[in-house]
Amino acid sequence: MSNARLTPLAASLPSTVPFIGPEELERRRGTPFTARLGANENGFGPSPLALAAMQDADGGIWQYGDPVSHDLRQALAAHWGCTPANIVVGAGIDGLLCDLVRLTVTAGDTIVTSQGAYPTFNYHVAGFGGTIQAVPYRDDAEDLPTLIARAAETDAKLIYFANPDNPMGSYLPGAEIAAALDALPSGTLLVLDEAYGELAPDDATLPLPIDDPRVIRMRTFSKGYGMAGARIGYALGHPDLITAFDKVRNHFGLNRAAQAGALAALSDADWLTHIRAEVATARAELARIARNHGLTALPSATNFVTLDTGRDGAFARALVAGFAAEGIFIRMPFVAPQDRCIRVSCGPSHDMAQLDAAFPRALAHARNTLSETA
C-alpha cells in the first residue's frame, strides 16, 4: 500500500477511463481500424495554415507556452466582439469543465444535466463530490425548460446543456435558449457546450452578449477546426467568472505549438467554410447510406450523424461490434431509449464508401449476434 492517504472523496471515486480510445480498441483487436468514425474527430483535418503554424512552432518547443494565451485571446476577442477578459483558454472543453466544476461544486451541491449527455462532465461533477440530477431527453432532444425547472427545484449550481447536442446531433435555435433563460434561477449558471458550434446553422448562435452573467459558453478547436489532438478549447463568459479560472487552472498546461495552431486556424475562415461544405456533403451521404441499409439518419447540426436502427440497444451495440469487425470505428454512446441509435462521424468520401460497403456484413453480424443470444 502506498503511503498516500487519499481524501475521503478521492477514496470513494472509481479509477476509470471515461472513454476507451480507438487506439486501445485497436490493441485489443490486434489490428488498426481502417476508418476512424467514432470520436467525432474531423477527418478533413485542420487548416493548412494551422498545420504549418504548428510545425513551425515545434522548432521552438523548448520554450513554455504563454500562460495567458495573450495572442490567441486577443484574436478570439476580435472574432467574438468581446474583450480578452471574457475568454479563458484551456486544454479542450474537458479541461475547462474540470476547472469550472472545481470552482463551483463541492459536496452537497447539485448540478442538472440530461440523461445520456456528456459523461465527462458527470465525471468531473462526481470528482468534486457533486450530485447529478439527470433529466430524460424529450423527443430525442435535450429538454431545456425541464432542465431549468429541475435546477430551480434542486437549487442546482450548474446546468449542462450542449448545443448542438452530442450524441443526438440536433440543435436548438439560440433564440429559444435565450427565451428559456428567463426562467433560470439567479444562482444557476448555464454551461452551454458549443463544441460543435462552428458546424451548426447560423441560428444556433445564442443571441446574447458574451458577458451575460447567466451563461458560460464552451468552444473548442477540436471539431470544426479539426485539431482534437492539439487540446485547445476556450470558455466565453462574464469577466468575474472568467477571472476566477485563475484561482485554479494549470497556467502552463497548454502546448505551445497548439496555441500557435489555434491562432492560425482562427484566421483561416475560408478553411472553415470548406470544412462546413465537406461535412454537409458527408452528412447527406451518411443519410443516403443509412437509408439504403434500412436505417434512418436523424437531422444533424454537427460533424456526426445519429442513425436510428429502429431496433433496441442490444442491436445497436451488436451493430457497432459488427462495424468494428469490418475495421470501422463508430460508437453507441446513448442511453435508453436513444440507445437504439448508433453515432457515425463525418469523414472523407473513402471513409463513407467503406462504411457503405461494410454495412451489409455489419448488419448480418448484429442479426446473428441477437439470434444467438435470443
Place this chain on the structure above:
Amino acid sequence: MSNARLTPLAASLPSTVPFIGPEELERRRGTPFTARLGANENGFGPSPLALAAMQDADGGIWQYGDPVSHDLRQALAAHWGCTPANIVVGAGIDGLLCDLVRLTVTAGDTIVTSQGAYPTFNYHVAGFGGTIQAVPYRDDAEDLPTLIARAAETDAKLIYFANPDNPMGSYLPGAEIAAALDALPSGTLLVLDEAYGELAPDDATLPLPIDDPRVIRMRTFSKGYGMAGARIGYALGHPDLITAFDKVRNHFGLNRAAQAGALAALSDADWLTHIRAEVATARAELARIARNHGLTALPSATNFVTLDTGRDGAFARALVAGFAAEGIFIRMPFVAPQDRCIRVSCGPSHDMAQLDAAFPRALAHARNTLSETA
C-alpha cells in the same frame, strides 16, 4: 455578477498567475528579449528525432491522443525497468502535482515543503484547502531530515522535495534520500520532484524500487529533453497510487504530437548525452562569467546556475531588472536569505556571450537603482 456561485474554498482563493511568463514581460517592455534564460528552458532544444516525430504527428492532429499514453508508458517502463502500472503521464509536472494534491489534500490537511521551493506546488495545495508547513533551507539546500521531522510533528500527508533542487541547483545523493526515508511517517508520501533528473550526476538517482510505497517521483520532458512547450511529464510510483490518478485526471488532456515527440525523445539517448555535455559546458561558462563580474556561481546539478551576488534581495532584484533592460530574461525566484542570488538558465554560447557582455551595464543599473532608493 455572474450567476456562478463559487464554493467557499474557491471564493477564498486569489485569482493569480503564479509565474509571469517572458512573453508578458516582453509585451510590457515593448520589445522581445534577445536571450531567454529565466525559465530553465533548454535552449539546446529537443532531439531532432523528437522534432521530426512532432512535425509528422501534426499531420494527424485531427485525432485525439491516446488517453492512456500506451506507447509512451511502455517505453518509459522499459527505460525504468518497471511496468506501465507504475507510470502515469500528465501535462507536465505541474499538472501531475495538481492531480496528486487533489487526490490527497482537503481542508484541514497539512503538507510540508521548503521555504522558497516550488510555488506551483503551494498553489495547488492552497487550491485544495491544504495548510503549508514551510521549512527553511539549511546551508542553501533543502533540509530533508527536518522536512521529515516536521511532517511527523504535523501529521503531514505530503512532503515536497526537489532533487536536484530548484531554485538552488544543488542535489542530494539518492542514497542519502533513501536513508532519510527510514524516518518517514507511514502516512506521509514523499513527492520527489526530479524535473532536472536527466541533467544530474548519476548518484542523484534514488536507489529504491520504483514501486516503493513511500515515494512518488515526478519527471518531465521539459528540461533535459528540451520540450517544455510540449507539456509532457510523468509520475513513477506504487501502482495503487498511480491507478488513483484515473479517479481525477483529464484523460484526453495531452497533445497527440507531444506524446509522439516524447516517445522519440526517450529513444534518443545520444541526444541526451549531447545535451548533458552542452549544459556542463554552459555551467562552466556561467561560473567563469559570474566570477569575472564579482559574483559566485553555486554548484549546479541542473541546466541553470544560481549566482550569489554577495548582496541582498533588493540588489538581486535590481540586477534582474538590469539584465531585462539589456534584453536578457533571467529570474530571482528565491526567498530570504537565498534572495541574494539570481538564477540563470544554461543556453547556447551566443546567449552566454550576450550575458557576459551585458553584465557590466546590468550591475551598474542595480547599483544605481539602490543608490537612488538609499
